[in-house]
Amino acid sequence: MPEPVRVRFAPSPTGHLHVGGARTALFNWAFARHHQGVFILRVEDTDRSRSTEEYIESILEALAWLGLDWDEGPPTAGYRQTERLEIYKAQADRLLGEGRAYRCRCTAEALDALRREAQQCGETFRYPGTCRDLAVPASEPSALRLRIAAEGETVVEDAIHGRVTFDHAQLDDWILVRSDGTPTYNFCVVVDDVTMQITHVIRGNDHLSNTPKQIQCYAALGYPLPLFAHIPMILGPDRSRLSKRHGATSVQAFRDAGIVPEAMLNYLARLGWSHGDQEIFSREDIARHFDLAQVGQAAAIFDRAKLEWLSMHWIKQAPPERLAAQLAPFLARAGLPVPPDRAWLGRVTETLTERSHTLVEMAEKATFYVRPPAAYDPQATARFWTVAAHARYALLIKRLEAQADLDPATVEALYRELAAQLGLKLVDLAQLTRIAITGTTVSPPIFQVVSLLGKAETLARLKAALAAAGARS
Numbered sequence: 001m002p003e004p005v006r007v008r009f010a011p012s013p014t015g016h017l018h019v020g021g022a023r024t025a026l027f028n029w030a031f032a033r034h035h036q037g038v039f040i041l042r043v044e045d046t047d048r049s050r051s052t053e054e055y056i057e058s059i060l061e062a063l064a065w066l067g068l069d070w071d072e073g074p075p076t077a078g079y080r081q082t083e084r085l086e087i088y089k090a091q092a093d094r095l096l097g098e099g100r101a102y103r104c105r106c107t108a109e110a111l112d113a114l115r116r117e118a119q120q121c122g123e124t125f126r127y128p129g130t131c132r133d134l135a136v137p138a139s140e141p142s143a144l145r146l147r148i149a150a151e152g153e154t155v156v157e158d159a160i161h162g163r164v165t166f167d168h169a170q171l172d173d174w175i176l177v178r179s180d181g182t183p184t185y186n187f188c189v190v191v192d193d194v195t196m197q198i199t200h201v202i203r204g205n206d207h208l209s210n211t212p213k214q215i216q217c218y219a220a221l222g223y224p225l226p227l228f229a230h231i232p233m234i235l236g237p238d239r240s241r242l243s244k245r246h247g248a249t250s251v252q253a254f255r256d257a258g259i260v261p262e263a264m265l266n267y268l269a270r271l272g273w274s275h276g277d278q279e280i281f282s283r284e285d286i287a288r289h290f291d292l293a294q295v296g297q298a299a300a301i302f303d304r305a306k307l308e309w310l311s312m313h314w315i316k317q318a319p320p321e322r323l324a325a326q327l328a329p330f331l332a333r334a335g336l337p338v339p340p341d342r343a344w345l346g347r348v349t350e351t352l353t354e355r356s357h358t359l360v361e362m363a364e365k366a367t368f369y370v371r372p373p374a375a376y377d378p379q380a381t382a383r384f385w386t387v388a389a390h391a392r393y394a395l396l397i398k399r400l401e402a403q404a405d406l407d408p409a410t411v412e413a414l415y416r417e418l419a420a421q422l423g424l425k426l427v428d429l430a431q432l433t434r435i436a437i438t439g440t441t442v443s444p445p446i447f448q449v450v451s452l453l454g455k456a457e458t459l460a461r462l463k464a465a466l467a468a469a470g471a472r473s
């Protein structure tokens with residue numbers, strides 16, 4: 001293992017952080033943490049027409065939300081490709097000076113014509129080397145091409161796929177710098193990886209076909225190769241490449257759907273990596289156990305149900321105050337008042353964790369805590385608002401008014417006593433109370449709910465129900 005390990009995540013800011021990108025970021029982060037190495041964030045923004053500041057912001061925000069902290073990268077200068085143009089130019093000049101690269105003056109039209117010809121013959125286009133030995137002078141408009149051996153093969157020793165061989169018949173003298181002076185993507189990646197002293201290139205399988213080209217460039221520059229690891233693709237349930245067609249694919253979309261970050265991270269870790277049959281991993285667990293040897297070759301299938309199951313798991317594990325902080329924006333987004341008392345909201349979340357897969361669900365279930373019911377469920381009232389309901393509400397109000405302290409045990413004792421006196425089952429009084437408080441017959445344990453809601457609010461809701469039930473009977 002080269003020491004120290006230096007890995008990078010190199011997103012192109014042409015969109016939000018996709019689950020595939022997030023998983024690549026996670027694997028790099030975990031590999032770095034596992035080996036006490038360095039995790040670098042590099043922004044590949046040379047495609048100026050498609051890169052935006054908003055996407056850079058959004059990617060950084062998504063990484064921060066996942067808790068994937070980088071050791072080198074923005075906001076420090078020098079980690080965006082657009083800030084590194086001088087470096088590419090210096091390396092390009094060096095390659096030209098050493099005869100490893102040459103100027104090519106072929107026009108786009110001439111190359112297009114050759115491309116069409118190749119297509120007509122059913123062949124893949126390869127640059128025929130027209131300008132290879134022409135020593136095109138600097139004064140002529142020209143691109144810079146890498147000189148590579150026309151014959152032979154380039155082998156990628158991949159940590160996941162093993163030996164992958166590419167025949168040079170598939171490669172050509174590719175362009176390092178376009179005629180307008182802009183460096184190409186593959187050239188920038190290699191120059192960045194060597195100058196940033198990257199030891200392991202861990203990236204998506206979709207880049208495997210770029211790797212032989214890049215290996216040729218390392219050789220021309222005279223730098224040793226990093227270790228390559230191309231991680232398998234993520235597919236949708238129909239086994240086609242995961243895309244918007246399959247629903248949410250960006251990390252932001254899952255965050256907005258109320259998936260907690262711990263669950264997202266846990267889920268991403270298991271997309272292509274395993275550690276025995278363990279399913280639950282905290283961020284620390286991932287860093288502790290992650291290894292490329294356990295990354296499989298097979299594509300991973302995205303399973304939303306499993307992600308939600310993990311989200312429920314991590315919601316249950318979360319300390320109440322943290323959950324309260326996570327829930328607050330979801331209450332606000334649902335147009336609900338956000339209780340200022342976080343400790344109280346934390347206790348509220350404790351009553352809701354059993355049934356919430358997401359924070360959106362939890363906000364929905366928390367509605368009655370922060371807002372009285374707008375209506376009463378007609379099925380519930382048809383069943384429980386009998387002629388006796390009015391009197392029972394009145395009694396409940398009287399007893400609760402007499403209580404100074406509404407801790408759950410006191411409330412339960414009070415209900416049991418009243419039910420016994422009236423010859424009722426506890427559930428009858430409980431359901432009347434649920435209807436008053438939530439408008440429905442479903443809620444977390446009702447004595448806890450009454451206790452959390454407090455005396456004034458509980459009484460107000462019981463009185464409103466008493467009036468409504470009275471008006472009906």
Ligand code: GLU
Nearest residue numbers: 010011012044189203207
């Ligand atoms: N910028 C590339 C992407 O967003 C990654 C390149 C690499 O990892 O080598 O897919």
